[in-house]
Amino acid sequence: MSARPSPATAPTEALRAAPSIPQWARDLRMGAKFAVTGGREGWVRLLLTAVGVGLGVALLLLTTAIPSALAVRHQRDQDRQDYTYGPQRPKAANTLVIGDADTSYHGKDVRGRLVEPEGPRAPIAPGLTGYPAPGDMVVSPALKELLDSGDGRLLRERLPYRIVGTIGESGLIGSHELAYYAGAKNLAPRINGWQTARITEFGPQQPARAESPDPVLLLLVLVVFVVLLMPVAVFIAAAVRFGGERRDRRLAALRLVGSDSHMTRRIAAGEALAGSLVGLVFGTVFFLLGRQLAGSVEVMDVSVFPSYLNPAPALAALVAVAVPAAAVLVTLFALRGVVIEPLGVVRTARPRRRRLWWRLLLPLGGLAMLAPMIGQGRTNGSFNEYLVIGGVLLLLVGVTALLPWVVESVVARLGNGGVAWQLAVRRLQLSSGSAARMVNGIAVAVAGAIAMQMLLAGVQDDYTKSTGQDTERVQMQVSLPRGVPLIPAAEKFTTTRGVRKVTALGTAELADRTWQRGKEPNAATQLTVGTCASLREVARLPSCRDGDVFVSTGGDTDGDAVKLARPGRVLHLDTSNGPDAGRDAVWTVPARLKQARTITGPIGDTSGGLLLTPAAADAQVNRTLSGSVYLGVDDSVPDAHEYVRNTAAAVDPLANAALWASTERSTQFTSIRTGLFVGAVCVLALIGASLLVSQLEQLRERRRLLSALVAFGTRRRTLSLSVLWQTAIPIALGLLLSSAVGLTLGVVLLKMVGATVSVDWPSVLSMTGVGAGVVLAVTLLSLPPLLRLMRPEGLRTE
Template identity: 30%
Template structure:
């Protein structure tokens, strides 16, 4: 059987050879993308692991001298700089990962990306924050990404011990907990699933290429005595041979493009090429799973031959799908709705709730697709006024599974895209950085971590002397702070941030004049405070707010001056949104991941669509030829092919987009208590462009119809 199957696969004439090459090429593309997806997940996990290693947990015990360690966040031009202050307490203190020795007082190591910034900008904007001697470069072992900004600063034990979140370590390899929260895990899972589903559909569609033609040949073999087991073996060998060749080519494509993939910032930061690797289990799953899946697809495509070879000749209409196919979709949506107000307290519990339910919704869309296609086809047939429309509708209604198979990849692509984009758009709107050009983006605030009732006059004078600085304001702590966390003299409030009510002398204000989830406004009237103006000087200083003209140079010079004046800061002087700079970077990464999902998924869906349309034409070339001989114009046949693909595709696109935004809304309400912020016009433009490209693919296959439906094709074989 093996020899016969291989002979039929490679020596079955031009048609068999073309089919073999087409299947191998399609599987190569799918396997290459599948390998890149798995490697990307591994690389992302490596990034997150090294990021977690920069937040080690305190360790004690052993004979080693402890190492003092404090991790803080600094900012430059909106980018986060991770600053690690260390101090060895003895010769046996552990050495931080990525550097040859622990830096001493007045020494620091900088990552390559940070060193480029230090060389590119004036010292008063960045380098003066790390007064001392540059003793070397942080190695890749400590960096999540080649573009990561990291500085390891040496100090004295007493100085580092006084810094916020200082801890003693006897083992620097004891990483802290995984930094990404449930949202990150969810996005990665949905992205991986969103790419895997179209890949598998594409491979399955390609494997089924020419299925009807092979059904007839295998049915003839059944009629002359071949058993169902023998037919299954031959079909599996033919499909496995093509898939094995395609899988090997997929590995070659992945290895050839790995270096280029590493440079693409899928998560907001590029990968190290070594991180974009495959685990042995990943390679084994793809190497064995893809050919096995191809063999299974071949077996399923020939199931009518297994039942009865005469059924292939008669082309018996398959049973219509039933309404119970909606159950998985309903269960997935119900799971998301049930989680609203019942979010688990732990990150693992949240992941266990949201990830399976979203994947269940995706599976439910695929399972319900044939039933939805059948219902839509019957509605189209009931309203048909032209022969082409009626033929297309009747064909879809007779075999909705085959009609949906061609567009299932598009459904999943749009669902994943809509879900990811809805989540990202809402989080950006709720927690994103200050808009460029706004008053918020021009405001720099430092919250003092030390108790003091005065700010040195020379410091304020130095800040005001910086070109671009327009105001400096000192706020004071309230004894019982609430939403408005500090107080300030009304005369000191800059006009850009509002004013006091008539007759008030002291106002209650946020520490940076920016109300929570609101914007600065010159028209804002602040609530009067019960503190007397003469008592302000005795209250502790809460913050120093510096208003600038919005230029990056003014902000960074002011930040450098403030860090030098208050070196024990918990969070560096920041612009609203800087505080979550790492989260903002993840947002940008998610947006890029969403773009990757959109592009790759629609490309795969388009390829699946092209393969399905061409395969359908090949399978129906004899019926179409008979219609042409009976007087049907080629234009009518083209309309049939276009309608039976385009109409369900557009309907499914609307459904998938709506389901994706609904799933995003339910997730946001349950996980973050946010209402969905609708995506902007660019999202819908991208969806329309993708669907237009798919319609173009359909149109590109139509000229093939006239060539394969000539009179010679109508002959009986």
């Protein structure tokens, strides 16, 4: 029979023996039991932890659902595609003529389609059960709401149709999309292959060609996801440590009844595990609530339906496993330097100074992972995604590791001051770790946002190109469908409110023979029709009166103009599209021609050719003209752009009114930037909510101390100011540290893509200000609970 170990050697053997899996499970289960059966204090602690973890889990689930939502939006947009660039189809029982009548209202796009079914088997657009009759329309719910409101008065004038139904969810890409289908007639003569077409089905007619991905855009996507998810992970890690001081006192009691130090740590991990599991439930509920709320909000003109937000099962399972596992690991890591004895916890004494060397290894390791890709740019293939993710993660984790050391080092050197200042400084000196944990998430978010802003600012010029449009000369352009009378249309714009200048030009193509598919003419030139004032916008004219014809030379594309402009010569108009499609329309060069010199036109080109005043253009010319009206608009007139669009719709429902811009940006780059802003809004909301929960938890733990101070005569104003200082000092240090790390990461990323290194100081200051603003708002919201806690009755105990 073996001898039983003596009481003195039993703890040593227990420390040395590796716990078995059943022992781990038993200790974790015991800790979870303590969490849910610990009375009122235990329930409050569990609730705070669950809410903090739940907010993080909800955002994680939302993030995992974003790829699905984007895919569904893209698929919905593809399913309703109605453009055909192939050969024109003949009318049949299964054809539909559809015209693009898109517009814009107060900066929001309105998707419009004119439809005319030509047979009983015409394809039905997604979201519709049938087509409206001419003069009627079916609209999206958001458009119906807008038209019924006072804000939609001008848009209602633009859409003079009777609403007879709404578009279903399957025909929309978002809950706030403005869209309509209006019944029309006699659309077939207006088929041109790009704005109006005859189709037999909806959806892409040809599979999209796979384009090689842009390495810089892929890098942007990777960094955006890391930057948005990292603060969430930090908040979850902080939430599982709520109630740390009270928990340590309970663990000391466990040591008193016989548990060893390792067992107490596992029991503490079990409490955190219980909180994280309840947090998963809370997070699921928060996510479902947020999922429904997502259908009623719009951020950066992006909206979704709740059904779009379905997390991928594998990613959702990963969250369900990773969060409890992280709760256990974080708790064990937090207790690694805490000595829990039967009569107390060593943490209540002055803590040992934190070491700096291992904290510096994290950001240095991140820089080492990113360094091999410096100078790679977009010409040397894709960036290594593992090195990118790992490097950015280590740099951002470095913020969370360095901040406690920075806070501890600074507050240890803070001098004397007022009573509020001394209370705050002393509290920070005793528990600098708790203060640093509270602002870790803000610091990480600001560091990532600064780096992303620098990267976006550094590469945006690569995805922005000049349009050649002179916005000082023209502010809006209205493109008229072929065959719309140009001069009467221009006259309507001269009486439109807010329009100060009108230049109307119609263009067509002339050639030496008929335009036939596969048999191009030998010589061709452009024909331009306009009043004398309008023609002077594209050429220098010697003199002009209605009926004159000019040959304009000196431009980029006037080589055949002189050759074709011979008096009496019969030239052929391009009728490949429009009401005269397939017919041979001709125009005879008049006997008298005047010479003109080409100048830069409204759209920035120098196209020469034949210039005709209205009296020199016969009916055949007018039927083939594609007209454009260039407008100078007085932006000081309220809703001037909307009045122009209303006039354009009155001229012709298919007229397209567009604002001019000197530059245009890549849609992919814009989508990534929009996604970053949408994600940043969600992360900031989580930051604010989690900070408020953390602040309330810390106030709850200090309730008795606050009550004692009030009982001894401390003014409430002094205590409130001390709480403000306790928040302001760590956040100031955190923002300084995050700015330094964010600038460093931004510089490295810019060097990786080969962009010029420059600091976008307005963005840096704005991101820092947003972070400080969130903390200030949370502090103000925590003042009412603080005032309720500062009562002498808080000293009562049982």
